[in-house]
Amino acid sequence: MPGPVTLADVARAAGVSLATASRALNGAPGRRVGGELRSRVLLAAARLHYSPNANAQAMARGTSATVGLVVHDIADPFAASVASGVIEAAAERDLLVSVSATQWDPETEIRHVEALRRQRARAVILAGSRWADDEVEERLVAQLAGVVAAGGHVAVVGQRLASVNSLALGNAAGARRLARVLWTLGYRRFAVLSGSERQVTSEERLTGFRDGLADCGHRLPDENVIATQPTRDGGYVAMTELLDREIDVEAVFAISDVMAVGAMAALREQGYRVPQDMALAGFEDIPALRDLQPPLTSVRIRLDQLGRRALDLALGAPSTGAPAPTSSPPSAGSAADPVHLVVQGEVVVRASTPVRTVAGGAG
Amino acid sequence: MPGPVTLADVARAAGVSLATASRALNGAPGRRVGGELRSRVLLAAARLHYSPNANAQAMARGTSATVGLVVHDIADPFAASVASGVIEAAAERDLLVSVSATQWDPETEIRHVEALRRQRARAVILAGSRWADDEVEERLVAQLAGVVAAGGHVAVVGQRLASVNSLALGNAAGARRLARVLWTLGYRRFAVLSGSERQVTSEERLTGFRDGLADCGHRLPDENVIATQPTRDGGYVAMTELLDREIDVEAVFAISDVMAVGAMAALREQGYRVPQDMALAGFEDIPALRDLQPPLTSVRIRLDQLGRRALDLALGAPSTGAPAPTSSPPSAGSAADPVHLVVQGEVVVRASTPVRTVAGGAG
């Protein structure tokens, strides 16, 4: 057991100085190491199974090779897809991704950001919906500022945070379009399964949906909005509740796909058919949707690209090896000038919301 | 912008020495810091927004607060569930989880392990199926040995790797039981959608299924085994292929749930009904399964617990704060004595494989 072999060991074995060994291995900018020495170092490193200590490198360099990703729940398809994109993009830059899960708890989120800050993460990406809570948000922003102060970059995806780079979703716009599409398809009586009114994403989609109906001269009754957890089980509960209320509804908009999935399960269990007895639509278009029966109408967001773009947003365009486009320095994600992008979703109509025949269908 | 505030700054602000500040903040074992000084340090740290540099800590302590998790694809439900468990368990220990994805490429896997080794990860967990390739496996094991040499712990989950702690699945046993259950339900003509024959998990499940049928005096024809990618799309392709071959089959076993999902999609597209025209079963019982129509028969593995247990296996039982059970030192996951556990799965019969009526059903 050679134990931890250090760069010094390699240097000694190669008969060169520490500095030379370091340069030979890293290819120090400008200073290249002579062919013979260089290969001697490389050989020694290989022979000793040398593995550079990333922590030491991080300290010496002042920046680590880790990016942090904070999600609510990695098992949630939304988070999993975004994470997939982030991890893929990070791998291309030789960065590792630390994923942490908040379980929808804002305090936990703050703690995770703090942990990432300690790691001197090169970037921190926050994915998922945020709460409307000024006090908590202030502390979160403070932590994020700490990350930036430590040389890290920050981006939030899936919502907008004022002082931070963000890749928001066109929640309101997407839901609004969806509402109009449903209207056009012939639906007239709607219900919405939403999250808490303090969840920004949920509220935006709800509001957008309302506005879309308003565009058509329709008003969504408040009692047709059921608020629960924005999870699969939340959707199940909400739909059950809706059915219990015996409100006359033709089409239900679940503000997220996972909720729609739960809603569908509830409908099935109660003996309702989709779409004959109830049309159903979601938001996000998670991959699993296409395997449901019937396939669900939704608002498509390219989730994996979202993750990719979030990293790009935080770190600046990926260095493709080729010299940069001579434009601004690759310092996107800085403090001063947060960039706010919005990704619009496209309504994808599937079998869960067919054209509604005038008479009122089979129901 | 106070810039990076260090422990030295805190010490100075509190009017104490570096060591005292460190101890006040960490609660050094044995030596506690006097109440007055202690609170002075804490106050200074808070006021300065001090954030300890985890890299420096890792270097000084010789061990980091990161564990690595290597999966094929984080968007795959199997991986996502396991990751969820690992992340949760890690959070309880104040550890961060670096997730990397191999995209089913063994070389990439080795590179990721190497990266984790550089990070001096406290533990490395490999999840997912392995290939039967001695040369590659040897190099992987060498990397893992490097991790251990650097003080890290290692565990593989989902298969067995000789020299490493493992949390294997009862693949053969589970598939065998499944076969017998299907036989008992009345099915007689089978096909299997498998992965490559070089994938250990796939082979084990296939073999187990074969054995189960053999237990019933039946022999699975070789041409009824279709090998593809062990993904959702692979399942789709395989089922399409199977239908093309026009082999007379009553029940199909897809060696993983995601493959079964793809298979189901193919069946539906071709106008076949599950289970009337074809019964279908998978393996793993991923959460999404219950939302399919019909719900899929599968072999249940508690995936999130798998992740949890994997971390426990690598790191030893979680320190619950209470004094340890005086048993062996918490050094499970060492080099010398790899622990090999097997998690058995339970066959869960659902609507996709109903009792088959003697005549041959509606088909």
Add this chain to the structure above:
DNA sequence: CTGTTAGCGCATTCAG
């Protein structure tokens, strides 16, 4: 109980 002093492993000045 507290302060002093070494390193941890590496990148990087600065000389040569």
Add this chain to the structure above:
DNA sequence: CTGAATGCGCTAACAG
């Protein structure tokens, strides 16, 4: 182009 020396921020012996 190469080597010697410094310091990154922190913990852990050591002394006092």
